[in-house]
Amino acid sequence: xxxxxxxxxxxxxxxxxxxxxxxxxxxxxxxHAAFSLMVTLFGIAGLYVFLQADFLAxxxxxxxxxxxxxxxxxxxxxxxxxxxMPSQVKSHIERGQLLLGGAVALALFMLLLTVxxxxxxxxxRIDDGTALPxxxxxxxxxxxxxxxxxxxxxxxxxxxxxxxxxALISRKEVRD
Amino acid sequence: MPxxxxxxxxxxxxVSEGFFPNINLQEKLNWAEEFIQNVLIPRxxxxxxxxxxxxxxxxxxxxxxxxxxxxxVPLLPLVLVLAERKVAARFQNRTGPMRVGPWxxxxxxxxxxxxxxxxxxxxxxxxxxxxxxxxxxIFACSFAVFAAIPFSQNILVSDxxxxxxxxxxxxxxxxMGVIMAGWSSNSKWSLLGSLRSAAQIVSxxxxxGLSILTVVMLVESLSMTEIVASQSNGVFxxxxxxxxxxxxxxxxxxxxxxxxxxxxxxxxxxxxSEIVAGFHTEYSGMRxxxxxxxxxxxxxxxxxxxxxxxLGGWEGALPGFDILGGMPGFVIKTLALVFLMMWLRxxxxxxxxxxxxxxxxKYFIPIAFFNILGxxxxxxxxxxxxxVSITISCTIIYSGLIAAYAIAGRVMAQKPAPQPS
Numbered sequence: 044x045x046x047x048x049x050x051x052x053x054x055x056x057x058x059x060x061x062x063x064x065x066x067x068x069x070x071x072x073x074x075h076a077a078f079s080l081m082v083t084l085f086g087i088a089g090l091y092v093f094l095q096a097d098f099l100a101x102x103x104x105x106x107x108x109x110x111x112x113x114x115x116x117x118x119x120x121x122x123x124x125x126x127x128m129p130s131q132v133k134s135h136i137e138r139g140q141l142l143l144g145g146a147v148a149l150a151l152f153m154l155l156l157t158v159x160x161x162x163x164x165x166x167x168r169i170d171d172g173t174a175l176p177x178x179x180x181x182x183x184x185x186x187x188x189x190x191x192x193x194x195x196x197x198x199x200x201x202x203x204x205x206x207x208x209x210a211l212i213s214r215k216e217v218r219d
Numbered sequence: 220m221p222x223x224x225x226x227x228x229x230x231x232x233x234v235s236e237g238f239f240p241n242i243n244l245q246e247k248l249n250w251a252e253e254f255i256q257n258v259l260i261p262r263x264x265x266x267x268x269x270x271x272x273x274x275x276x277x278x279x280x281x282x283x284x285x286x287x288x289x290x291x292v293p294l295l296p297l298v299l300v301l302a303e304r305k306v307a308a309r310f311q312n313r314t315g316p317m318r319v320g321p322w323x324x325x326x327x328x329x330x331x332x333x334x335x336x337x338x339x340x341x342x343x344x345x346x347x348x349x350x351x352x353x354x355x356x357i358f359a360c361s362f363a364v365f366a367a368i369p370f371s372q373n374i375l376v377s378d379x380x381x382x383x384x385x386x387x388x389x390x391x392x393x394x395m396g397v398i399m400a401g402w403s404s405n406s407k408w409s410l411l412g413s414l415r416s417a418a419q420i421v422s423x424x425x426x427x428g429l430s431i432l433t434v435v436m437l438v439e440s441l442s443m444t445e446i447v448a449s450q451s452n453g454v455f456x457x458x459x460x461x462x463x464x465x466x467x468x469x470x471x472x473x474x475x476x477x478x479x480x481x482x483x484x485x486x487x488x489x490x491x492s493e494i495v496a497g498f499h500t501e502y503s504g505m506r507x508x509x510x511x512x513x514x515x516x517x518x519x520x521x522x523x524x525x526x527x528x529x530l531g532g533w534e535g536a537l538p539g540f541d542i543l544g545g546m547p548g549f550v551i552k553t554l555a556l557v558f559l560m561m562w563l564r565x566x567x568x569x570x571x572x573x574x575x576x577x578x579x580x581k582y583f584i585p586i587a588f589f590n591i592l593g594x595x596x597x598x599x600x601x602x603x604x605x606x607v608s609i610t611i612s613c614t615i616i617y618s619g620l621i622a623a624y625a626i627a628g629r630v631m632a633q634k635p636a637p638q639p640s
Contacts, residue, residue: 078395099382101381101385105388105391106390109391109392109424113398113421114392116417117417177381
């Protein structure tokens with residue numbers, strides 16, 4: 044395999060993603076795990092750029108790092124007094140849970156593998172080093188004027204319901 | 220070769236055009252490699268040139284350019300800090316720093332040297348690793364923003380397809396650095412400051428993004444060069460005057476940007492009278508200086524973005540009137556906005572937390588949505604920018620301003636005079 048600058052940077056991003064993802068599940072301190080997740084999400088954004096999905100990469104950073112991770116940290120800081128996981132937690136895991144968890148993980152892994160194997164764009168992508176075509180236009184066409192219009196509308200209604208529900212739960216009781 | 224290249228494709232760094240005429244700027248596929256192929260290798264001895272690692276050289280040239288940016292941009296805060304102190308002094312009828320250098324012009328340099336030699340204190344009870352990392356996260360994100368800002372016709376590090384969206388994404392990571400700093404300090408002031416800051420930044424990102432969307436709708440591109448290119452017909456083609464809605468969007472953008480960079484009247488995260496200095500209370504020495512530099516770099520960056528989006532970027536006020544590629548005009552416009560921020564800081568009192576959130580969620584976000592709707596309708600009525608559409612737009616803006624002035628005056632007049640206590 045030709046070892047170019049591109050492959051070097053690709054493996055840099057891959058190493059960053061995988062090693063920090065391992066840290067997320069092994070580290071005992073929840074806040075450290077959250078910050079390690081930040082590195083993972085950045086690595087994934089970098090990998091999206093390698094797939095010529097620049098808009099998706101920026102969306103990844105803005106939604107996951109700038110939004111969801113901040114919410115996770117807020118939740119951790121406002122709820123739990125102790126941030127270290129107790130070391131006895133291991134003994135509480137029963138064999139059935141382990142089996143079930145393993146089965147779910149395996150199923151997810153198989154699903155991901157089939158998706159990777161069946162995505163034609165990855166295999167046929169022409170790699171001639173020319174400038175990226177803007178992906179935003181195609182995404183917009185597909186979502187608002189194409190086959191994904193209905194799923195998009197369903198998701199937006201779902202989000203609206205979630206928004207109203209959150210406002211209803213968190214507001215103060217008003218008596219009149 | 221490949222996508223990494225493609226990431227940097229169209230990089231318009233031809234400031235060196237005069238010096239290195241053999242770089243083919245029309246292709247612009249990879250300026251760094253072309254620089255090596257056409258400029259560096261012909262000047263090397265034969266024996267070296269045959270084995271010159273072009274790949275590695277390309278990387279080094281890119282690093283060098285990044286180095287220039289990281290080296291030059293901290294000079295901005297050096298000037299801005301002094302400017303801020305002088306402006307504050309004028310507002311309070313003082314003279315400001317006068318001792319170091321003529322009229323105190325070397326004061327920031329002296330402060331910088333002092334900060335370098337100070338002890339780098341790390342709170343023993345805190346989280347050492349995160350405490351050490353936090354300043355770098357904030358610093359790196361503030362500087363990554365500059366990669367997509369077109370300073371002039373030729374000076375732009377990288378012309379992303381998604382320029383303005385990239386800027387939004389990178390600057391949203393700054394919150395993580397703030398939370399990191401606040402939590403790892405193991406201090407109540409720091410934690411409170413960082414939570415306030417995170418809540419504020421996450422909230423104000425929404426009206427900020429929605430105001431940017433009005434511009435993107437009119438230009439039909441996220442690329443910063445295209446946004447500037449669509450404003451090349453003099454002052455009335457600037458996006459702020461293009462429709463009445465972008466005129467409102469500019470003010471929402473600018474006020475939200477002030478909140479994003481945590482400056483008065485939105486400086487709750489570092490309110491001196493309540494929580495000492497907020498998330499960077501525990502920092503000292505060079506790490507504190509990094510926060511300081513990042514804050515002023517941010518201030519300059521958001522002003523530069525406002526200028527690029529709404530005030531014509533590096534394009535001049537008359538068509539084709541861009542001296543030296545537009546750089547001086549761009550810097551003057553940006554510094555004017557920075558001065559406006561300083562003016563507001565030393566004039567207005569701080570908001571309360573509830574007022575801050577009310578302003579964002581109950582006023583800015585609905586107005587921003589109304590702007591998007593209005594811009595869409597405007598785009599349907601006037602698909603092309605004509606003399607008629609610009610005349611109508613400017614008339615609406617002008618009469619709107621007069622109406623706002625009259626209403627504001629009447630409201631002010633109705634208020635009872637403050638009672639002496």
